[in-house]
Amino acid sequence: MKRNIPYFVIVCISVFLGILFFSPKQVVRSEGQSPAIWPVRSVDTMKTSRDMARVKLNDPSYDTSIQKELTRIKELGANYVTIDTPYDDEFYPYLLRWVTLARKTGLHVWFRGNFSGWEGWFDYPKNIDPQEHQRRTAEFIATHSELFQDGDAFDPCPECENAGFWKQPEGNTAFNEFIMNQQVVLKNSFDQIHKNVHINWTSIIGGRAKEVLDTQAVRALGNLITIDHYVKTPKDMETYINYFSQSMKSDVLIGEFGAPIPDINGPMTEDQQANFVDSIFNVLYAKKQYVEGVNYFALSNGTTEIIDALGNVTKAYNVIKKYYIPGQITGDVTNTLGDFVSNEPVKTIDGTNQTVTDAKGKFSLVGPAVPTTIVVGGKIYQSLQYAFDLTNGDTIHSNIQLSPIKPNRIYIIRLWLRSFINTLKQRFTS
Amino acid sequence: MWGNTSKIERILFILLVLLSVGTWFVIFHAGYVLTYNDAASHLNIARRVVDNLTPGLAQIGTVWLPLPHVFMLLFAWNDMLWHTAFAGSIVSMISFVVCAFFVYKTLMLLTKNKWSALIGTAIVAFNPNLLYLQSTPMTEPLFLATFTLSIYFFVRYMEFEQIVDLVLTGVCVALATLTRYDGWFLFVALLIIIPLRALITKSSKKAEGALFLFACIGGFGIALWLLWNLTIFHDALYFITGPYSAYAQQKVLRSVGQLPTQGNLLTALSYFTWSVIDNNGFILTGLSFIAVCVLITRFKDKKTWYLILALSSPFVFNIIALFTGQSAMNVPQAAANPGYFNIRYGMLVLPSIAILIGMLSDRRVFRYIAVIAISIQLIWFVFSGYPVTLTDGILGLKNTYYTVEASTWLREHYAGGLILTSLASHDAFVARAGLPMRNYIHEGTREYWQNALLHPSHQAQYIATLSYPPDVVYRALAKNPDFIKNYTLVHSYGTFGIYERK
Numbered sequence: 001m002k003r004n005i006p007y008f009v010i011v012c013i014s015v016f017l018g019i020l021f022f023s024p025k026q027v028v029r030s031e032g033q034s035p036a037i038w039p040v041r042s043v044d045t046m047k048t049s050r051d052m053a054r055v056k057l058n059d060p061s062y063d064t065s066i067q068k069e070l071t072r073i074k075e076l077g078a079n080y081v082t083i084d085t086p087y088d089d090e091f092y093p094y095l096l097r098w099v100t101l102a103r104k105t106g107l108h109v110w111f112r113g114n115f116s117g118w119e120g121w122f123d124y125p126k127n128i129d130p131q132e133h134q135r136r137t138a139e140f141i142a143t144h145s146e147l148f149q150d151g152d153a154f155d156p157c158p159e160c161e162n163a164g165f166w167k168q169p170e171g172n173t174a175f176n177e178f179i180m181n182q183q184v185v186l187k188n189s190f191d192q193i194h195k196n197v198h199i200n201w202t203s204i205i206g207g208r209a210k211e212v213l214d215t216q217a218v219r220a221l222g223n224l225i226t227i228d229h230y231v232k233t234p235k236d237m238e239t240y241i242n243y244f245s246q247s248m249k250s251d252v253l254i255g256e257f258g259a260p261i262p263d264i265n266g267p268m269t270e271d272q273q274a275n276f277v278d279s280i281f282n283v284l285y286a287k288k289q290y291v292e293g294v295n296y297f298a299l300s301n302g303t304t305e306i307i308d309a310l311g312n313v314t315k316a317y318n319v320i321k322k323y324y325i326p327g328q329i330t331g332d333v334t335n336t337l338g339d340f341v342s343n344e345p346v347k348t349i350d351g352t353n354q355t356v357t358d359a360k361g362k363f364s365l366v367g368p369a370v371p372t373t374i375v376v377g378g379k380i381y382q383s384l385q386y387a388f389d390l391t392n393g394d395t396i397h398s399n400i401q402l403s404p405i406k407p408n409r410i411y412i413i414r415l416w417l418r419s420f421i422n423t424l425k426q427r428f429t430s
Numbered sequence: 431m432w433g434n435t436s437k438i439e440r441i442l443f444i445l446l447v448l449l450s451v452g453t454w455f456v457i458f459h460a461g462y463v464l465t466y467n468d469a470a471s472h473l474n475i476a477r478r479v480v481d482n483l484t485p486g487l488a489q490i491g492t493v494w495l496p497l498p499h500v501f502m503l504l505f506a507w508n509d510m511l512w513h514t515a516f517a518g519s520i521v522s523m524i525s526f527v528v529c530a531f532f533v534y535k536t537l538m539l540l541t542k543n544k545w546s547a548l549i550g551t552a553i554v555a556f557n558p559n560l561l562y563l564q565s566t567p568m569t570e571p572l573f574l575a576t577f578t579l580s581i582y583f584f585v586r587y588m589e590f591e592q593i594v595d596l597v598l599t600g601v602c603v604a605l606a607t608l609t610r611y612d613g614w615f616l617f618v619a620l621l622i623i624i625p626l627r628a629l630i631t632k633s634s635k636k637a638e639g640a641l642f643l644f645a646c647i648g649g650f651g652i653a654l655w656l657l658w659n660l661t662i663f664h665d666a667l668y669f670i671t672g673p674y675s676a677y678a679q680q681k682v683l684r685s686v687g688q689l690p691t692q693g694n695l696l697t698a699l700s701y702f703t704w705s706v707i708d709n710n711g712f713i714l715t716g717l718s719f720i721a722v723c724v725l726i727t728r729f730k731d732k733k734t735w736y737l738i739l740a741l742s743s744p745f746v747f748n749i750i751a752l753f754t755g756q757s758a759m760n761v762p763q764a765a766a767n768p769g770y771f772n773i774r775y776g777m778l779v780l781p782s783i784a785i786l787i788g789m790l791s792d793r794r795v796f797r798y799i800a801v802i803a804i805s806i807q808l809i810w811f812v813f814s815g816y817p818v819t820l821t822d823g824i825l826g827l828k829n830t831y832y833t834v835e836a837s838t839w840l841r842e843h844y845a846g847g848l849i850l851t852s853l854a855s856h857d858a859f860v861a862r863a864g865l866p867m868r869n870y871i872h873e874g875t876r877e878y879w880q881n882a883l884l885h886p887s888h889q890a891q892y893i894a895t896l897s898y899p900p901d902v903v904y905r906a907l908a909k910n911p912d913f914i915k916n917y918t919l920v921h922s923y924g925t926f927g928i929y930e931r932k
Binding site for chain 1: 767829831832897898899900919922923924925927
C-alpha cells in the first residue's frame, strides 16, 4: 500500500489542479483605440429619438430613417449617439429600437431621456418629485439591464433643474444634495446589474452649473461637469471651461452645443454656421486637457442641424468631422549624434496643441484633419518646422534630427569623432 | 475531559483566549465589527427579545436558526454590550477558542502527537478569515465550534466505544443543527456513518441501537425547530416557505440571473473550491487534499475513512446547496460577475482542513512539510491584503451604505416618538442608530405594525423606508393618503428615505 502513496499524491494534485484549470476564469477584453482629440464624441438625436417617440412608436418602417441617422453619426467619427427617448414604459419599445440599431452601427449610447412626468412631456401629468425620480431611476435600471452595455453613459435627468423644484438661491443646497444622491442611486443600480456605465455625465445648463454646483457635488460627480452650453462667441465657451477647470478643479463635458440658436446667434448661412461651429470646436480642441468631449446638438430637424431634410450633409458636418476623425503626427526625434532627444517641445505653429518627446525621443500629436505645421525643438535644440496635410484618420510619421542650440564640449568632441570615423570609413570603403 | 487537561493544553487555552481578545480589540477599533449587515441582524434578534414594543421569545423569529441568538441574548440585554456589538462578538470569540482547542484535542486523540495537534491548531488559530469572523456577531464561528465538538466526541466514540461519547456527539450535533443548516447535513451524514460503522464492525443490533440513540438526540434540535415554527407561525416549514426565508431570497437572485451555480455541478464545485482556497489558502487546501488521499491509503483501520466522511460533510453540503440553488455565492475568480458575496462559506471546512493536515503530519516528514506550508501560507495571507471575509463585509456595507448615513442622521435628529421601519430589511440601520428597540414599529410588533401600515400618522413619528427595491413599508405606504398628506422627507440617501410627521 505504501508504494501507492506517490501515485495517489500525483493523482490528488492533478485532480486539484484540474478543478482549478477547468473552472471559469475572468476574461478581460480591451478595446482598440484610434487617435482622438476627446474621449467622448457624440451627436444628439433629440429631434427624432424623443420628439418622434409617440408618432413613430408603432411604425417599424421608421427604423430605416433611424439607421440612416446612425450611419451618418458613425461616418462623422462619433463614438457615442445621444438617445433622448423618455424612460416611460410607453416609449420603451421605441427606445429599444434605437439602442439595438445603435449597437449594430457600433456606437455607444449616451442615454439622455427622462421620465415624461418630470417636465410634463407628451401630456404626462407633472407628478414626479425628486425622491420619486430617484426611485424610478433605480427601478428603470434594475428592470432594463438588457438596455445597457459597458461604456454607455446614462443621464437620468438632463437639465434636471428645468422642472422648477430648486429655486435659486434657496434651493441650491437641495439641488446639490439631489445631484449627490442621484450619483449614489446610479452607482448602486449599475453595480447591481454589473454594468460599467458612465453615471456622472449629468447635464446641467452652463450658467446654472456655474452658479449652483458646490465643491461637494462636483466631487460626487468625479470632478466632471457636464454643461449644456449655447454661446454667442468662442470666448464665452472658453470662459466657462477656464472657470470650471481653475475654480472647481474640474473637467468639462459639453452635454449640448449647437449653432445657430436664433435667440443667441441670429440666423446664419450654411457657411456662417460652419465657421462658427469650427471656431467653437477649435476652442474645445485648444482646451482639450480640460475637455472630456462634446455632444453636438442636434443631428437633424432644427436650426442647428448638420444633415438636411434629404439626408445630405452640411458644411458644418464636415467641420465636425475634422475634429471627430482627426489626424495624427508621430515622430522619432534624434540629435545629430543619433541620440534620442527627450523632453523637447513639439507644438503646432499656432500653439493650440503641444507635447514633449518621451525618453526614446518619440512624440504624438493628434489634431483636426487640416493642413498643420508643427514646430519641433526650441528648448535645448534648434527648432525646426514641418508642414503636413493631415487627413481624417491618417497617421503621418517622420524622423526628425535636431541640432543643439549651444552644443557643449563633449557633444562637439563626439560629433568630431563621429565625423572622423565616418571619413575613415569612407576612405577604406572607397 | 476538562479535569485531565495537561499543562500544554492550559497554556494553549490561554494563548487562544489572548489571540481572540487581541484580534477583537483590533477589529473593534478599526470599526469593522458590524460590516456585515447580517451581523447587525443577529445582534438585533437577540436584543429585541427584551427591548421591544412587544418583547418575548417569539422575537427569535424564523429567518435564522436560533442558537446564536439565544447565546447572544445572555449579553444583548445590556445597553453597552449591545451598542458595542460585544454581546454578539463574545459568542463568536468563545466559539473560536472552543473550535481551535478541540481541534487540538481531537488530533491528540487521533495521533497521540502534540506536534501534529499543534499544527492543526495553528491552522485554525492563525487563519485571518476566521480571526475576523470571530470578532463579529456572525454564526459561522459557533457552527465551527459545534462541528468540531461533534467530531471530537465522534472520534472519542470510535476510540473508546463509550455510550456517553455517542450521547455527547448527538448533543453537539443537535447544537450544530440549531446554529446553521450545514449542521443538518452533518446530522444526516453521521446518521448514516454511525450505524454503518456499527453494522460493519459489530452487529445489526448494535447498529440499530446506535441509530436510534443518535437520531433521538442529534435530531432533537431539528424537531425543536419544526415545533417552534409550527407553534409561532402555524407552519412547521415556515422557515423554508416564509417571505424572509433563504429560499425566498434565492428566488429573487434567480430572477435576475444571479445564481450561476444552480443546476451546474461543475460550476458549483468550482465556486466552492475557490471559496475554500480564498478562505483557507491555496497551499493548505492543496495539502489537505493530499492528506485525504494519503490517509485513505495509509490506515488499515477503517476508522479514518468514517472520520474523513464526517469531515467532508461541510464541503459536500455547500456544493449541493449551490447546485440546488438553496445557497448563493460569488468568488473573485468567477468568469461572470466576479465578487465576494458569501465567500465566507468556504471557511466552514477549516476544522476539516486542520484535522486532516494534523493527521497527515504525525509522520515526521509530513510534519516538516506542514510547518513549511503553514509558514508560507501565513506570509501569503499577510501579503494578500484584507481577508476575503472582511472584503465581503466591506463590499456588502458599501451596497447598503444608506444604513450608515440614515442611522447617523436619525441618531443626531431623533426627537422622540415611534419609528416605523422594516426590520427584516433594515436591521443594520436600527443597530447602527443605537436607539432603544422599543422605539421601533417593525414586523415583530404585531398589532402596532399592522395598524401603522394602515394609518401611520396615528403611531409613527418617523418612517424609514427604501423606495427601491421597495421594502414592505414602502409598498404599503407609497399610495397611502395618510402617509402622503402627513409626512415630509427629512433625509434621503440613494433610494432610502426618512420621513417625519408634519
